[in-house]
Amino acid sequence: MSRGAAPLLAVDEPLVRWDWVRDHTDDFVDLFWEHVSLTVAAVGIGFAISMVLALVAVRWRWTYEPLAGFCGVLYAIPSLALFGVLITIPAFGLGFRSALVALVSYTLLILLRNIVAGLDGVAPEVREAADGMGHEPWRRVLRVDLPLATPAIVAGLRIATVTTVGLVTVTALIGEGGFGDLINDGLSRDFPTPIVVGAVLSVALAVAFDVLFVVVERLLTPWARAGGPRRGDRGAADALADARARTAHDQKWIAVGRASAGAGTGVLQ
Amino acid sequence: MIDQPAAADDIAIRLEDLTKSFPGGSRPAVDSLDLAVPRGELVALVGPSGCGKTTTLKMINRLIEPTGGTVWLEGTDIRTLPVHELRRGIGYVIQQAGLFPHRKVGDNIATVPQLLGWSKDRVAERVAELAELVDLDTSLLDRYPSGLSGGQQQRVGVARALAADPPVLLMDEPYSAVDPIVRARLQDELLALQRRLHKTIVLVTHDIDEAIKLADRIAILNLGAELEQVGPPEELLRAPANEFVADFLGDDRGIKRLSLMRVGQTRLSRGPVVAPTATAGEARAVMAAEGTDWVAVVDGEHLLGWVAAESLDGDGAPVSDASPRPFRAVVRADTSLKAALDVIVTSQTRVAVVVDGPTGGDGAVADVAGTPGYLGVLTVDDLAEGVTQ
Numbered sequence: 001m002s003r004g005a006a007p008l009l010a011v012d013e014p015l016v017r018w019d020w021v022r023d024h025t026d027d028f029v030d031l032f033w034e035h036v037s038l039t040v041a042a043v044g045i046g047f048a049i050s051m052v053l054a055l056v057a058v059r060w061r062w063t064y065e066p067l068a069g070f071c072g073v074l075y076a077i078p079s080l081a082l083f084g085v086l087i088t089i090p091a092f093g094l095g096f097r098s099a100l101v102a103l104v105s106y107t108l109l110i111l112l113r114n115i116v117a118g119l120d121g122v123a124p125e126v127r128e129a130a131d132g133m134g135h136e137p138w139r140r141v142l143r144v145d146l147p148l149a150t151p152a153i154v155a156g157l158r159i160a161t162v163t164t165v166g167l168v169t170v171t172a173l174i175g176e177g178g179f180g181d182l183i184n185d186g187l188s189r190d191f192p193t194p195i196v197v198g199a200v201l202s203v204a205l206a207v208a209f210d211v212l213f214v215v216v217e218r219l220l221t222p223w224a225r226a227g228g229p230r231r232g233d234r235g236a237a238d239a240l241a242d243a244r245a246r247t248a249h250d251q252k253w254i255a256v257g258r259a260s261a262g263a264g265t266g267v268l269q
Numbered sequence: 270m271i272d273q274p275a276a277a278d279d280i281a282i283r284l285e286d287l288t289k290s291f292p293g294g295s296r297p298a299v300d301s302l303d304l305a306v307p308r309g310e311l312v313a314l315v316g317p318s319g320c321g322k323t324t325t326l327k328m329i330n331r332l333i334e335p336t337g338g339t340v341w342l343e344g345t346d347i348r349t350l351p352v353h354e355l356r357r358g359i360g361y362v363i364q365q366a367g368l369f370p371h372r373k374v375g376d377n378i379a380t381v382p383q384l385l386g387w388s389k390d391r392v393a394e395r396v397a398e399l400a401e402l403v404d405l406d407t408s409l410l411d412r413y414p415s416g417l418s419g420g421q422q423q424r425v426g427v428a429r430a431l432a433a434d435p436p437v438l439l440m441d442e443p444y445s446a447v448d449p450i451v452r453a454r455l456q457d458e459l460l461a462l463q464r465r466l467h468k469t470i471v472l473v474t475h476d477i478d479e480a481i482k483l484a485d486r487i488a489i490l491n492l493g494a495e496l497e498q499v500g501p502p503e504e505l506l507r508a509p510a511n512e513f514v515a516d517f518l519g520d521d522r523g524i525k526r527l528s529l530m531r532v533g534q535t536r537l538s539r540g541p542v543v544a545p546t547a548t549a550g551e552a553r554a555v556m557a558a559e560g561t562d563w564v565a566v567v568d569g570e571h572l573l574g575w576v577a578a579e580s581l582d583g584d585g586a587p588v589s590d591a592s593p594r595p596f597r598a599v600v601r602a603d604t605s606l607k608a609a610l611d612v613i614v615t616s617q618t619r620v621a622v623v624v625d626g627p628t629g630g631d632g633a634v635a636d637v638a639g640t641p642g643y644l645g646v647l648t649v650d651d652l653a654e655g656v657t658q
Contacts, residue, residue: 129367132330132439133380133429134356147371223371223413 017193024194028179028201035178035205038168042100043161046107053108054115055141064116071109079106079167083174099171106167107160114156118149151224154217158210165206169198179205281343281437281469282306282329287494288337289324298324300493301338308436309467312499313480313487315517321494322473326439329471330359342437357381360430360438360468365446366422368414374425375400375410381433399428404458420451427459431466440472444479456482477518481506481525489514503529524607526656532609533602535655537623537645542567543588550584552576563618565643566593572624572643596622602644606655609647620646 053071057064079102086098122145130144146153169180177184182198185191218225283306289299299321306312314322327333329340331352340347347355368377375396376383382392400407403424414422423443430438444452460483463470474480480487481502488499491513498510506526509515518525541559543552545568552564556578566573566588574593581591598616600609600623612621624641 123367123370125363125365125367126369128332129361129363130369132332132356132361132363134353134384136353139384144369144371148369221371223415 013190013192015192016196020193021197028197031178031181032201032205034176035165035168035180035202038096038099038103038171038176038178039161039164039205039209042103042164042168043107043157045100046104046111046160046164047157049104050108050111050115053112054119057112057116058119068109068112068116071105071112074105075109077105079170080173083171087174094174096176098174099168099176102171103164103167107164110160110163111153111156114152114159115149118152118156119145121152122148147221150221151217154213154220158213161209161213162206165202165209169202178202279307280305280341281308282471283341284325284329284338285341286338287325287328287335287340289321289328289333290336296493297321297336298493299328299335300495302490302494302496304488304496304499306469306471307486308469310485311463311468311470311472311483313472313474313484314490315474315477315480315487316490316494317492317517318475320490320492322490323441325490325494326441326471326473329437329439330356330361353384357384357433358435358437360432360435362423362426362430362438362440362443364442365419366414366426368422368425368429370414372413373410374405374412374414374417377414377425378410378428378432380429381435385433395432399432402431402462403428418451419447420455423447423451423455424458427462431468436469438468438470440470442473442475445474445476452479459483478525481529489517523656527607527610527652528605530606530655531602532600532604532606532621532623532647535606535647535651537647538620538651540565540620540622540646542643544568545573545587545589545593547588548584549581549586549588549591552581552588553578553584561618564588565596565622565646567643570642572596572622572641598622599624599641600647601625606652610649610652613647613649613652620648622646 053067057067082102082105083098086092086101087094089098092098092101119141126144126148127140130140135144168178169183171177172180172184179198179202182194182201186193186195186198284302284304287299287302287304288297290297302321302325304312304325314325316322324333328335329342329347331347342350342355342359368374369380372380378396378399379392382395387395396410397407399405400410405421405424405428409417409421414425417425423446426443430440444455447455456479472480472483477487484502486499487502487505489497489505491497497517498505498514503526505514506518506522506529509518509522515522541555541561541564543555543564543566545566547555556562556564562578563575564578565575573589574595576588576591576593581588598612598618598621600612600621602623602625604612609621613619623644623646625644
């Protein structure tokens, strides 16, 4: 190496070694299912919890700020630190459960905010009409508020899912990482091919989920296409930008972790 | 209080000492209101914005809970009923219709029957019935509300409120969000509906003209829902109880009364009339006596038309030789005096000819084909006398 500080990766290595890719295709399928199941489980559980929290927050308004604040704190914890804490708790340990708890905790803020925003966005005259017609409160929520909040809720699910797909790559550090395993493997061996493959597959998966949600939303909200404004809908581009920022942030932490505490990283692997 | 109906068993809704104080309000939004709504009547609550009229309305279906007093619905204290049952038994129409944007028009109309657990067939049958009742094309039932015009949405709102055939309807500024032409048509439709259905309706509006047009009784409310006067529109216009009511009714109370009164309620003049067999000389004599330069030709009871003085030939010829022409300034007995006044001031002859015939709504009849029955003529003097009598 003639130029400056030592680069993280060997420069004479090609970006992608296609023979390696061919040899490991079977692994990709396993990693794909691991990635998908972690993502689906995390977003699913996160959605269920957020829905309950959102209904509580809408019913008892004063709870919203504390709940959102708590979820905000969870969201702000660096993922690496959270994994580090979680694996020391016997009930979670190294593996799926720790990964899941961390991933779920990162979906809560986005989902809570979007569900509450969606429910708040229901036009007051529509809500009043529903009450005036004689809907019980639970029936109004089920038949009027939630259907009308669907665009905002799906927007939240899109951001949460894309974010989670990115974050799953980081959970490779505790042994459950889907395509993250490839990235981790490449980083530990100064071998760029798996890093590139892992990143590309992860992004492709995020895009696939996003497209799926667009389709689901169209099916769920035929009325939104009939005209009239849609509320609280964020574009896929925004969601992807969010996810990319988050993934970059976490990958940086991995790199820092490797550089400054090689032994620690070794334990994690 | 003036003109509270006496017989208690004719009362569908009675507000007794009804009070609502909102936390932090310096005075109650509704302060000890007593009001009786007779069964089958449309009572309009009218007053300046913030007077508590909407609050009063919402206390009837408990969207707002009173802090004092009682609402009696058919003799029952509404607090003794489960709130959802109460509301399902009261039709509710609000501003901008408040339709559910995610449900098709048919499902919107079916809301209360579905809540009541009607069978699918019965609901579908009822929806079709209501679409016809409010004059809504059945092809619209499969659309979402956003695909409807404002007027159509408001019709759907009324159909939805009527779906389970509730005896009572509450209407909160129902027509304030539609343009004046559509509003006038929707108001006419409501009047026609009410003639058939005889619901007990409480209507909140800030538009005194709407109240005068629609209501059997108007309750004029001041701040704190203080009842200034209640009574039939005609009575309020004729004898406003105080300056507040007079101000609220406006400085054209006489003209507004014209819109409530019908041509048939006034004494008509016979007018310059001759039989078709009368001679030109006789016709000239009638014109001279009446001070006109035209004469109406009436065969028995049938109006044949009019003949101008200059088109008459020699004294001996019958007037029918001059081919009577149809009148343009024609009204019917059920035409409002306001519309009749318009006909009079825009006609060259300064009179409106009154004929019998099928009811033609409020508007004057521009032209009459055939030979309608002749009732007389209406002059400005006749009209003024009708108002002041």
